[in-house]
Amino acid sequence: MINLVGGRRKIDLAATRSSAGRSDSLFIVIIALISIATTASARAEDWGMGAANRQIAHGAVFSPVSTPANSISVLAWFALAITGAIFIAVGGLLTYSIIRFRARPSDEPREPAQLYGSNQIEFAWTAIPLLIVIVLVLTTIRTIYDVQAAAEPPNAIHVRVIGHQWWWEFQYPDLGITTANELHVPLSEPAHPAPTWLELESADVAHSFWVPRLAGKTDLIPGRINTMWIDPHKTGVYLGQCAEFCGTEHALMMIRVVVEPRPAFDRWVAAQQLPAAKQDAVAHGLQVFESNACVSCHAVKGTSARGTFGPDLTHLMSRQTLGSGAAMNTPAYLKIWVRDPARIKPGALMPAMNLSEHELDDVVAWMVTLK
Numbered sequence: 001m002i003n004l005v006g007g008r009r010k011i012d013l014a015a016t017r018s019s020a021g022r023s024d025s026l027f028i029v030i031i032a033l034i035s036i037a038t039t040a041s042a043r044a045e046d047w048g049m050g051a052a053n054r055q056i057a058h059g060a061v062f063s064p065v066s067t068p069a070n071s072i073s074v075l076a077w078f079a080l081a082i083t084g085a086i087f088i089a090v091g092g093l094l095t096y097s098i099i100r101f102r103a104r105p106s107d108e109p110r111e112p113a114q115l116y117g118s119n120q121i122e123f124a125w126t127a128i129p130l131l132i133v134i135v136l137v138l139t140t141i142r143t144i145y146d147v148q149a150a151a152e153p154p155n156a157i158h159v160r161v162i163g164h165q166w167w168w169e170f171q172y173p174d175l176g177i178t179t180a181n182e183l184h185v186p187l188s189e190p191a192h193p194a195p196t197w198l199e200l201e202s203a204d205v206a207h208s209f210w211v212p213r214l215a216g217k218t219d220l221i222p223g224r225i226n227t228m229w230i231d232p233h234k235t236g237v238y239l240g241q242c243a244e245f246c247g248t249e250h251a252l253m254m255i256r257v258v259v260e261p262r263p264a265f266d267r268w269v270a271a272q273q274l275p276a277a278k279q280d281a282v283a284h285g286l287q288v289f290e291s292n293a294c295v296s297c298h299a300v301k302g303t304s305a306r307g308t309f310g311p312d313l314t315h316l317m318s319r320q321t322l323g324s325g326a327a328m329n330t331p332a333y334l335k336i337w338v339r340d341p342a343r344i345k346p347g348a349l350m351p352a353m354n355l356s357e358h359e360l361d362d363v364v365a366w367m368v369t370l371k
């Protein structure tokens with residue numbers, strides 16, 4: 001609407017001008033229509049994600065809730081304060097000089113006195129920037145050391161993070177849990193520290209794990225294990241994103257980190273450790289799943305499905321989203337996803353299985369029971 005009104009006002013103004021103005025206004029109308037059309041289509045096809053993500057408190061790097069993110073934020077403000085002060089000092093002196101010493105009509109038409117060489121001034125403008133650089137380098141090194149060289153804290157929860165095109169696998173080796181895209185960690189209070197230690201690997205290309213409010217970015221490199229840690233001291237859901245271009249669906253390789261008080265986290269762990277729910281009413285759906293190629297990519301504990309190429313689906317419905325943050329995890333979107341994943345996530349490596357309508361309904365009815 002705003003585009004349309006803005007566009008129309010410009011057209012009215014343009015109409016009073018020449019014919020060149022008229023072609024300008026046509027151009028504006030076309031741009032306005034395209035922007036309305038693209039906004040509308042983007043809104044129609046965000047599969048519930050826009051509304052869901054708006055519920056999550058944002059704030060990114062400047063509202064940290066975990067020690068590594070906090071160290072980075074303090075350093076960022078410090079560097080911003082120093083460089084901001086330099087900008088104001090230099091910009092202020094420049095503005096002052098331009099105004100105070102501008103050419104005036106009363107000036108004599110000759111060059112001003114030329115001054116050469118002043119050891120004191122030259123020493124000052126070499127030494128002061130050097131000192132500033134040394135201070136910035138030392139504080140940065142200290143922060144990098146605090147964040148990256150930290151030893152693995154005792155009693156940490158261990159999580160293996162494996163980057164795939166285009167989703168995240170989270171394994172808790174000590175707890176016997178494998179899940180995807182939504183990382184659950186306990187709240188870490190000063191009185192009861194409960195940090196989480198992440199070991200990051202890649203199954204294919206380079207990715208980067210980045211949840212701005214919890215920590216800086218850490219790359220996931222094929223054939224290498226990188227480590228990082230978080231100790232969130234506020235409960236909630238934190239959004240993250242793959243931060244290294246990794247192919248077609250890099251943009252839809254989102255992360256949700258769910259930080260819960262210890263008792264809630266323990267309940268989540270206990271539920272995730274169970275095998276998949278079994279219900280006779282949806283037995284045909286399971287049969288469809290087991291007799292198709294689904295099982296060569298997905299694992300479901302308690303069934304014959306042991307694939308590891310795609311996400312573990314044992315507790316699929318305990319997750320908020322599908323396709324690594326591509327759609328909200330509702331039965332309706334799940335059906336669209338199983339019918340043709342590319343409709344929600346173009347380029348997704350899961351193929352459309354070409355199930356009949358009846359098979360599709362049954363397999364989705366079974367998947368909905370995977371709580």
Ligand code: CUA
Binds near residue numbers: 164206242244245250
């Ligand atoms: Cu994974 Cu970008």
